[in-house]
Amino acid sequence: MSIPHFRYIAPQTLEEAIGLLRMAKESGKRARVLAGGTDLMVQLRAHEITPDVVIDISGIKRLSRVDRMGNEIQIGPLVTHASLATLDLIREYAGVLSEAARTVGSPQIRNLGTLGGNIVNASPAADTIPALVILDARLALRGPEGERILPITDFFKGPYQTVIEKDELLTGVIIPLPSLNGRAVFLKLARRKAVAIARMNLACMLYYDRQKEIFEWVRLCVGSSTPKPVRMTQAEKVLVGNAYTDDVLQEAGRAAAEQMVALSGFRSSTAYKKPVVGDLVIRAVHLAVEKG
């Protein structure tokens, strides 16, 4: 199928890109940002979107940087999944994000697809989002009025819906360095092993004190299961302060399943997802504890 006609512009600076977005907004034109194009091209081909102008930001070099700044790492939105999977800085300080990026699509998709595109597309199945939620990531958005920074969980309104304004760009992902040496795991369930969108995914990070025999802290986030990405706080509460036993793990699995149903309501997929989310939580906690 042909793709709709649109004007294509490739600004080389952030200021130019934001100026173009502002002009499009003021003149009532539909503008779309293009990063790696792995989501956008599919949507254009399917005529799901029909923009007047496509603004290709892939040439804006400063959006591809990864920097450590004090107690944070700042990741540019154009950093690809392939880079997230291999860069030492990310592997060391945000290992769960590396693990998540490694599961995305195929080598071709990982070489083109970007972190920013994965976030702004806001698919419930996006693999980096649960990892970013448990890393307490914040997002920097920039528009004509300046910059605003918000927690990643405030960015999503629902499936494929976010709070980004028409004249704003996602310009950075900020991750605080973890204060404790936690162990992290990313799990993904899909219909097949390669080039598969997640039916469910889960990011888990925790610290189990082997001397005291208790979970000191736990963060869990399940993707593709709730209208917006959220921490599985009920399961986290069950684990924290308790020992690594079968009973505690089973109880945490039940709590996660109940929280998922409470948030998403009873749907046709619930009969499958409810037991599976519990099992995923148990498996992830088990793997994370066994890591260290």
Ligand SMILES: Cc1cc2nc3c(=O)[nH]c(=O)nc-3n(C[C@H](O)[C@H](O)[C@H](O)COP(=O)(O)OP(=O)(O)OC[C@H]3O[C@@H](n4cnc5c(N)ncnc54)[C@H](O)[C@@H]3O)c2cc1C
């Ligand atoms: C075959 C295939 C397999 C895939 N497998 C997976 C998978 O396993 N896991 C997964 O999570 N995803 C998967 N995807 C989806 C896709 O590859 C990812 O979501 C990717 O990260 C999107 O990044 P991109 O740079 O290509 O985004 P684009 O397609 O360029 O953009 C996506 C959306 O984000 C907007 N956007 C992009 N960057 C910015 C920015 N900086 N500021 C504002 N708006 C912006 C665009 O306007 C567009 O609406 C797959 C896609 C395909 C085609």
